[in-house]
Amino acid sequence: MSTAAGLSGTAAGARLEATIRPRISPDPGALRGLDVLPPLDGALHVLMSPGQVVDVVTAGYEVRVFAAHPIGPLDPSLVMDDDAAQAWIDERVAQIRGGRGA
Amino acid sequence: MSVYRTAAQLSQAIAALAGAAPTLCETFTLAQPSVEGAAISGLHIHAGDARGNRNGVLLLGGVHARELMNPEAIVDLAADLLISYAHDTDITYAVPGSGAPGATWGASGIRVMLESLDIWMVPCSNPDGHDYVLTADDMWRKNRRPEKGSCSDGTQPVGVDLNRNCAIVWGVIPPGGEVSCDPCDYQVYAGPAAFSEPESANIEQFLSDHPIDTFADVHSYEQMILYPWGHAPEQTTDPAENFTTLQTGTCNPLPDSSYSEYIDPVDLLKFQSIGNQIASDVAQVRGSAYTVGPSIGLYPTTGTNPEYAYSRHIADQGAHKTYGWTIETGPFTGDVADSFHPSDPSQIILDIKAAMMSLLMQSVCAIELIGTEPFGAAAETAEDQLVGIRAWRDALWQRNGGQAWLDLYRQLHPTLLERIAVDEAFRSRVAELVQTAIALAEDPDSTLSDDHIRSGLAVIDDLAATSPEHLRIQLRTARAVFQTMSGFSAQAALAVVAERSPT
Numbered sequence: 001m002s003t004a005a006g007l008s009g010t011a012a013g014a015r016l017e018a019t020i021r022p023r024i025s026p027d028p029g030a031l032r033g034l035d036v037l038p039p040l041d042g043a044l045h046v047l048m049s050p051g052q053v054v055d056v057v058t059a060g061y062e063v064r065v066f067a068a069h070p071i072g073p074l075d076p077s078l079v080m081d082d083d084a085a086q087a088w089i090d091e092r093v094a095q096i097r098g099g100r101g102a
Numbered sequence: 103m104s105v106y107r108t109a110a111q112l113s114q115a116i117a118a119l120a121g122a123a124p125t126l127c128e129t130f131t132l133a134q135p136s137v138e139g140a141a142i143s144g145l146h147i148h149a150g151d152a153r154g155n156r157n158g159v160l161l162l163g164g165v166h167a168r169e170l171m172n173p174e175a176i177v178d179l180a181a182d183l184l185i186s187y188a189h190d191t192d193i194t195y196a197v198p199g200s201g202a203p204g205a206t207w208g209a210s211g212i213r214v215m216l217e218s219l220d221i222w223m224v225p226c227s228n229p230d231g232h233d234y235v236l237t238a239d240d241m242w243r244k245n246r247r248p249e250k251g252s253c254s255d256g257t258q259p260v261g262v263d264l265n266r267n268c269a270i271v272w273g274v275i276p277p278g279g280e281v282s283c284d285p286c287d288y289q290v291y292a293g294p295a296a297f298s299e300p301e302s303a304n305i306e307q308f309l310s311d312h313p314i315d316t317f318a319d320v321h322s323y324e325q326m327i328l329y330p331w332g333h334a335p336e337q338t339t340d341p342a343e344n345f346t347t348l349q350t351g352t353c354n355p356l357p358d359s360s361y362s363e364y365i366d367p368v369d370l371l372k373f374q375s376i377g378n379q380i381a382s383d384v385a386q387v388r389g390s391a392y393t394v395g396p397s398i399g400l401y402p403t404t405g406t407n408p409e410y411a412y413s414r415h416i417a418d419q420g421a422h423k424t425y426g427w428t429i430e431t432g433p434f435t436g437d438v439a440d441s442f443h444p445s446d447p448s449q450i451i452l453d454i455k456a457a458m459m460s461l462l463m464q465s466v467c468a469i470e471l472i473g474t475e476p477f478g479a480a481a482e483t484a485e486d487q488l489v490g491i492r493a494w495r496d497a498l499w500q501r502n503g504g505q506a507w508l509d510l511y512r513q514l515h516p517t518l519l520e521r522i523a524v525d526e527a528f529r530s531r532v533a534e535l536v537q538t539a540i541a542l543a544e545d546p547d548s549t550l551s552d553d554h555i556r557s558g559l560a561v562i563d564d565l566a567a568t569s570p571e572h573l574r575i576q577l578r579t580a581r582a583v584f585q586t587m588s589g590f591s592a593q594a595a596l597a598v599v600a601e602r603s604p605t
Contacts, residue, residue: 015241017438028278035241035289036280037438038324038400038430047241047438069439074170074240078445080104085111092115092181093122099188101126101149 016053017067019043023060030059105447106170107177108236109140109229115177116145116225123184125149126216133307134300136230137247142304144224145180149187150217158220158314159465161458162305165264165407166243167231169322170443171431175454176225176320182455183221186212193459195452200388205456207463210523211516218466222312228264228301240439243289245301253286262293265319266403268305268410269296271333273351276402279333283353292405296350305407309414313422316465317411320454323432323441324400325392327380327457329373330365330412330426332397333404337362338370346417368499373425375505376464379512380429383460387452390433397428429457468518472529473536490543491536494596506603510576517568531561542592550595555588576604 020031021043034056035047043064048056053063080088096102107115120129127147135141148156161179163172186193186209193212196204226232230246244261253259266272266281273292275281282290297303309317330336334356337343344364348356377394384392397403408426415423431454434441444450473488498504522529535557542548559581566577583602587595 032282033284033287035243036401038432038434040434067437069241071239071241073238074106074236074443075445078104078106078443079236080107080111082111084104085107085114089115089118092185093118095185096119096122096181096188099185100190101123101184102188 014068014070015047016050016065017045017047017069018053018063018065019045020056020064021062023062026060030056030061105445106174106236106443109226109232112173112177112226113141113143116143116180116223119177119180119184120145123188126184126187127180130222132224132227132304134304136228136301137245137299138230140229142224142227142229142301144222147180147183147216147221147223148219149213156218156220157316157465157467158222158312159316159462160222160224160308160312160314160318162224162227162317162319162407164226164228164232165301165319166321167228167235167245168241168243168442169320170232170235171322171447171450172320172454173225173232174447175431175451176223176458178451179455179458180223180225183212183216187216195387195456195459197388197449197452202386202389205383205386205459207459207516208520211463211519214468214471214519214523215463215466218471219462220312221462222308222314227304231261235443240443244291245299247293247299249285249291249294251285259285259291261291262299262302263290264299264302265321265407266290266292266405267297267299267302268405268407269350270406270410270413271345271348271350271356271404272296273353274333274348274404275353275355276333276398276404277355277359279355279402279404281402281404296405302407305410309411309422309424314411314424315422316427316461317408317424318427318429318458318461319407320429320431320458322430323434324430325390325432325453326400326428326430327377327392327394328397328400328408328428328430329370329377329395330397330409331363332400332406332409333402334361334363335398336365336370336396338365338367340364344416345413368496369425371499371505373427375509375512376425376461377427379464380457380460384453384456387456388449390453392453392457400428400430427461429454429461431457463516463519464512466515466519468515468522468532469536469539472522472533473540487540491539494539494543494592497596498600501600503603504600506605507580507599510573510580510604513573514565514569514577517565521564521568528561528564531557531564535561539592546591546593548591550587550590550592552588555585558584579604 037045117129120127126149130144130146132142163176182193190209192209194204194206228245234242244263247262249259280290297306341364381392381394408428411424411426414421562581566574
């Protein structure tokens with residue numbers, strides 16, 4: 001509970017990446033609504049809010065939080081601008097032109 | 103490194119490809135726009151003369167918004183195919199220094215494939231969600247449907263998981279399953295009804311309008327090739343225990359925890375065999391280890407696209423049979439954001455394209471292609487011709503020795519396609535053999551003659567001359583078996599083959 005309370009106070013505006021394992025008389029109902037990812041090292045692997053950490057720990061699970069992801073758009077440097085998108089098109093179209101079917 | 107296009111840019115890219123190769127492909131638009139009104143477009147590739155009996159393949163990407171690599175890979179693959187066809191160039195996906203040899207498909211085989219299939223590609227089936235990831239929330243997964251009411255934090259619920267919204271055990275929550283009936287669920291809300299969402303209803307409509315034989319929904323991030331089922335373990339013994347008997351929309355687990363879903367045993371073997379070949383082809387690129395198994399092996403689900411596609415012919419016996427696949431591309435890199443949309447996805451995209459290429463190449467059957475060739479666009483006549491040899495194939499699937507022969511055929515298939523594309527004499531010999539097989543299948547009293555045996559041995563020797571060593575060994579066994587069969591009826595020959603593995 002103290003762990004969850006600490007996270008609750010520091011992780012606003014972020015999703016917490018965590019693994020979850022059963023501890024004492026776990027209640028599976030507490031796992032509903034989590035963003036479940038493919039399993040990691042045999043454990044349930046999730047993204048969750050600080051409030052959900054509290055709920056899941058209270059429900060009898062051990063939660064290991066190992067990353068925090070700010071809620072926001074994709075890193076703009078990863079988004080292709082129109083010039084780059086057009087360059088991709090120009091390169092492929094040039095490679096197709098002059099051949100069979102073009 | 104700017105790598106991810108907006109939904110509009112992806113549409114512009116496929117429109118440009120269609121414009122550059124107007125006799126090979128054209129764009130198409132799915133029946134309904136997205137919730138926010140975006141047209142959802144795709145590319146239809148169908149090279150060569152009109153044929154009435156092409157196998158249909160549908161490749162779908164971007165169902166889950168945050169899985170950004172897959173729309174890029176599908177558009178990239180379309181360009182690679184068109185360039186290959188235009189200039190008779192091989193396609194190789196390789197990573198120098200990885201220790202893997204690279205995966206190569208020859209130009210001639212690609213040409214035959216493109217002239218034999220109807221390939222439908224929908225790179226970005228959830229454009230609203232896709233752009234929301236780029237502009238607001240990089241972990242968004244669902245579409246952007248606003249729901250009524252408010253959640254416990256006072257916000258309005260938004261979005262339906264489009265891969266939980268299909269009419270296959272819809273709204274049932276398997277134990278440990280990733281499905282929810284709660285509109286406030288951040289990721290896996292199944293929606294208010296099956297196909298409530300235009301983006302998923304589009305898939306239902308498309309499958310109803312087009313005979314699709316192979317369907318692949320490309321997701322991230324786990325290196326897996328998945329086949330049905332997702333809602334329960336499979337069983338092959340009791341056809342009556344199947345999903346049509348299950349109540350849907352219960353928002354509860356299945357009432358019987360011991361329930362297992364029936365799958366036709368031959369279909370299961372086909373899924374496993376084709377999946378293993380896909381994994382093998384992907385491993386050639388840079389050594390990635392994809393595993394093959396039922397969808398439930400990832401986690402239990404209901405309402406998914408591939409399971410729905412495969413279920414259609416069971417729910418409605420008049421529906422076309424579609425083999426439904428999920429290609430889960432990865433791997434997990436240690437960081438969830440970097441796994442869904444890595445800053446440099448170029449090597450993973452090579453894996454994805456290799457997986458799709460493998461599936462496309464396996465969607466062509468050289469024997470069917472040649473067997474139906476004389477009938478051109480007369481699809482029904484051509485299909486009638488194949489009934490007998492398809493029955494032989496299905497009989498072989500049910501015997502261990504027979505499966506080994508079919509696996510050998512699958513491994514030889516790229517070479518076979520290459521040779522029939524470039525070598526007219528070889529093509530004629532194969533065509534003669536296929537016509538002989540069709541005749542034998544039609545007349546149970548006919549037998550294999552010495553001439554039949556000589557023709558068959560010539561084809562085997564031709565294939566052996568251009569095959570790798572491990573296949574040459576199997577072909578030597580094939581030769582030894584085949585040359586003893588003069589005077590055999592088709593059924594007797596089939597019995598011998600089913601008992602004797604080539605390995």
